[in-house]
Amino acid sequence: MKMTEYNPQKIERKWQRQWKETGIYKTKDSVKGKKNFYHLVMFPYPSGDLHIGHWYNFAPADVYARFKKMSGFNVMSPIGFDAFGLPAENAAIKRGIHPEKWTYANIKAMSKQIESMGNMFDWSREIITADPNYYKWTQWIFLQLYKNGLAYKKKAPANWCPKCHTVLANEQVVDGKCERCDVIVVQRDIEQWLFRITKYADKLLEGLDGLDWPEKTKLMQKNWIGKSEGTLIQFPISNFQFPNKSQNPNDQNFLEVFTTRIDTILGCTYCVIAPEHEIISNLKSQISNLDEVEGYIEQSKKKTDLQRMETDKQKTGVELKGVKAINPATNKEVPIFVSDYVLAHYGTGAIMAVPAYDERDFEFAKKFNLPIIKAPLAPKDEMIKKLGAKKTINYKLRDWLISRQRYWGAPIPIIFCDKCGEVPVPEKDLPVKLPNVKNYLPTEEGKSPLAHSEKFIKTKCPKCGGPAKRETDTMDTFVCSSWYFLRYADPKSSNKFADAKKIKSWLPVNMYVGGSEHAVLHLLYSRFFTKALKDLGHIEFNEPFSALTHQGIILGPDGQKMSKSRGNVIDPDELVKNFGVDAVRMYLCFMGEYSQGGPWNPTGIMGVKRFLEKVWKLKTNLDIKCPSGRLMSKSLETLLHKTIKKVGEDIKNFKFNTAISALMILLNQMEKEKELRVTDYALLVTLLSPFAPHIAEELWSQLKNKNSIFEQPWPKYDPKKIKEETFELVVQINGKTRDRFEAPIGIAENEAKDLTLKRENVKRYTDLPGRQASAKNQIIQKVIFVPNKLINIVIK
RNA sequence: GCCCGAGUGGCGGAAUUGGCAUACGCGCACGACUUAAAAUCGUGUGGAGAAAUCCAUGUGGGUUCAAGUCCCACCUCGGGCACCA
Numbered sequence: 001m002k003m004t005e006y007n008p009q010k011i012e013r014k015w016q017r018q019w020k021e022t023g024i025y026k027t028k029d030s031v032k033g034k035k036n037f038y039h040l041v042m043f044p045y046p047s048g049d050l051h052i053g054h055w056y057n058f059a060p061a062d063v064y065a066r067f068k069k070m071s072g073f074n075v076m077s078p079i080g081f082d083a084f085g086l087p088a089e090n091a092a093i094k095r096g097i098h099p100e101k102w103t104y105a106n107i108k109a110m111s112k113q114i115e116s117m118g119n120m121f122d123w124s125r126e127i128i129t130a131d132p133n134y135y136k137w138t139q140w141i142f143l144q145l146y147k148n149g150l151a152y153k154k155k156a157p158a159n160w161c162p163k164c165h166t167v168l169a170n171e172q173v174v175d176g177k178c179e180r181c182d183v184i185v186v187q188r189d190i191e192q193w194l195f196r197i198t199k200y201a202d203k204l205l206e207g208l209d210g211l212d213w214p215e216k217t218k219l220m221q222k223n224w225i226g227k228s229e230g231t232l233i234q235f236p237i238s239n240f241q242f243p244n245k246s247q248n249p250n251d252q253n254f255l256e257v258f259t260t261r262i263d264t265i266l267g268c269t270y271c272v273i274a275p276e277h278e279i280i281s282n283l284k285s286q287i288s289n290l291d292e293v294e295g296y297i298e299q300s301k302k303k304t305d306l307q308r309m310e311t312d313k314q315k316t317g318v319e320l321k322g323v324k325a326i327n328p329a330t331n332k333e334v335p336i337f338v339s340d341y342v343l344a345h346y347g348t349g350a351i352m353a354v355p356a357y358d359e360r361d362f363e364f365a366k367k368f369n370l371p372i373i374k375a376p377l378a379p380k381d382e383m384i385k386k387l388g389a390k391k392t393i394n395y396k397l398r399d400w401l402i403s404r405q406r407y408w409g410a411p412i413p414i415i416f417c418d419k420c421g422e423v424p425v426p427e428k429d430l431p432v433k434l435p436n437v438k439n440y441l442p443t444e445e446g447k448s449p450l451a452h453s454e455k456f457i458k459t460k461c462p463k464c465g466g467p468a469k470r471e472t473d474t475m476d477t478f479v480c481s482s483w484y485f486l487r488y489a490d491p492k493s494s495n496k497f498a499d500a501k502k503i504k505s506w507l508p509v510n511m512y513v514g515g516s517e518h519a520v521l522h523l524l525y526s527r528f529f530t531k532a533l534k535d536l537g538h539i540e541f542n543e544p545f546s547a548l549t550h551q552g553i554i555l556g557p558d559g560q561k562m563s564k565s566r567g568n569v570i571d572p573d574e575l576v577k578n579f580g581v582d583a584v585r586m587y588l589c590f591m592g593e594y595s596q597g598g599p600w601n602p603t604g605i606m607g608v609k610r611f612l613e614k615v616w617k618l619k620t621n622l623d624i625k626c627p628s629g630r631l632m633s634k635s636l637e638t639l640l641h642k643t644i645k646k647v648g649e650d651i652k653n654f655k656f657n658t659a660i661s662a663l664m665i666l667l668n669q670m671e672k673e674k675e676l677r678v679t680d681y682a683l684l685v686t687l688l689s690p691f692a693p694h695i696a697e698e699l700w701s702q703l704k705n706k707n708s709i710f711e712q713p714w715p716k717y718d719p720k721k722i723k724e725e726t727f728e729l730v731v732q733i734n735g736k737t738r739d740r741f742e743a744p745i746g747i748a749e750n751e752a753k754d755l756t757l758k759r760e761n762v763k764r765y766t767d768l769p770g771r772q773a774s775a776k777n778q779i780i781q782k783v784i785f786v787p788n789k790l791i792n793i794v795i796k
Numbered sequence: 797g798c799c800c801g802a803g804u805g806g807c808g809g810a811a812u813u814g815g816c817a818u819a820c821g822c823g824c825a826c827g828a829c830u831u832a833a834a835a836u837c838g839u840g841u842g843g844a845g846a847a848a849u850c851c852a853u854g855u856g857g858g859u860u861c862a863a864g865u866c867c868c869a870c871c872u873c874g875g876g877c878a879c880c881a
Contacts, residue, residue: 223799223800223876224877228881230881258880261881315879342881343880343881345880346880347880351881353881358881360881394880396877590808591809591821592808598809601808603807604822606821607820607821611821657810657820657821658809658810660820661819663820732862735860736862781861784862790815790816
């Protein structure tokens, strides 16, 4: 069969079938003489349809992967599905379909769509996090963390989404609202599982330095961790009386505060404690306005986080009457207030207020008519010594809340026994399978739907064999995705989460491509898992992703975020039907800077489509144009080598738009040539192949090549052939371009100057009546010569 | 409020890091082919001016022989954090 017309759909079908049959993208764990290169895109969750955003993530990333493969690396580019979790579950519930059925139907549909992109994904390594063979190891990792004190259960106020009926991690609360459904989050006292990510705060901070990541992302993590160095100081309570009950050794007769500004302590005129602060219960007998205080505490407990934030300008609070603290620096008594502008979970939950130096304290002081003293600043170190204060470090980062009162997740492998208490499921009993229940709807009472499944709950205690109950909460889906990159190294392993040798040969990930919305979620959690697994001796590296790139967001043609209600959604399937996969891939690369994204231009794609057609036509004309064996023109040769250099360098830097522009320039030049060698045309096709793999593979085979173009080495350029012999010397008069002429590379300053002064265009400025152009008689003040670039004559 | 990032033709965007601003593409205009249209090909395309030339990289200042690029102030947009003491 000989194809004469360019029919993208036909070519795509042909080569996608061929690639599948030959298994060209199946990755071996090692190839002799080649270095492994782990190239990863963030795996999608099975939401339903493949969005243009997925394309923008995967297609340009595939250009990079193919380029790496052709550059001599053994490239692994795996794909899978982040199948558990709220998004899939909510979508399923909305349609009245069981989450499992819905999820697997979507995976099937989306796999087909992903395959249509023609990426070099290795499907033999596909993973699905909802598969028991996968989540067995998610549970196993949970147990490792649990056994080493990095996972714990506690009852405390947590972010509760009233619509999703589950608690959420701090990272999943955006502006006081649930990141999934935008409903205002409330605080709810509930038993919850947490990972002790705070133990790794410092390591997570330090590790950022060595990473080839966008600076902005590193900064976001740094700010999220929020390290601040300060001091703990004790403010004695005057006339402190221990409560009547038997004396608790933890009861303190002082108030400990945290400050980063101990130098301002002389200006401290009152103290403030958070409504949740423990000291209140010990002071009860001394507080004369206890009813008022407790009323205030009740009130602030009822507030949502969002309401607390809204009180931005209006500070509230109540003084603890009958109790005073003593400022240890001045030995003066100061009042104590309870106010919700102080956060219980940060520092000690208590502050020394210095209204003269702190804006928030100033506002509060003004409202309650408290003294504002502009005291002199004291030297920090001296003050610490004098007061016997302790230097300390605080972090904004809080422990990661991972339990969800939802059905569609990996069960937490813990058993509760009346006799033995909390008992981890023995590793040999993993996985704890998620039962296929009929009643999977979330409940209001703060319990997982699994709590209704007697069959699931009832079990035996692994320790004593007595009757016991299973934990019914499931894990946050971010737990599943915090280690998936390890599994790709050995996706079928049944006796380990992945073979150590295989992990060593592939990890850390060499290039990770995905959205920046995960800057403090997935990317932080994965770093935590990696560090914990390393400390527990399971892996040998500290950081999961050596290099990271974010794609931008594609907006609708109207410049607005794409949404069905706005009707500005661009459907990639439709584009593929109209323009072909190669054109879609290529236009995504061409439309602008990769990390920037931007509005979709419906007519812009015609440009790359035309380009591909021209490449095709050039081949048709080749037989006429090329009498075989002719030398190409000097100028084409230079351009060809320059293009090889530019395209390679641009792909390496994810500057796909300028790489394509260089290819267009090369094509435009080739079209103008009277004769064209087959080998030179083949070079163009090779340079094009990472962007438009289907047409390139077809043209390559039409050039009578038997192997795949992707088994070709990336072309090398000859640095000698890039060097030109002449250049265009720019002549400026007072910094403005007035002339230019061809001059040999390396021309000396004197020679360039002489030639320049003889130019007619220059004489017009320098040959003034009665004066001569020379630096001596002051027409010419100065001559600036930039070798191989320009000459600037400064005249008066 | 604080911390990042960005503002370049009608539009998406280039610019070897201080050296010809507007590459490449879209769009538009004119021409060729056609009975005609589409497609295709060719030419032109920042603004003003007859021209010399002048003016243009968010605004205003500065440094420099030379600024889109460096410095200062401001404006607008995007992102992050948000009572973290």
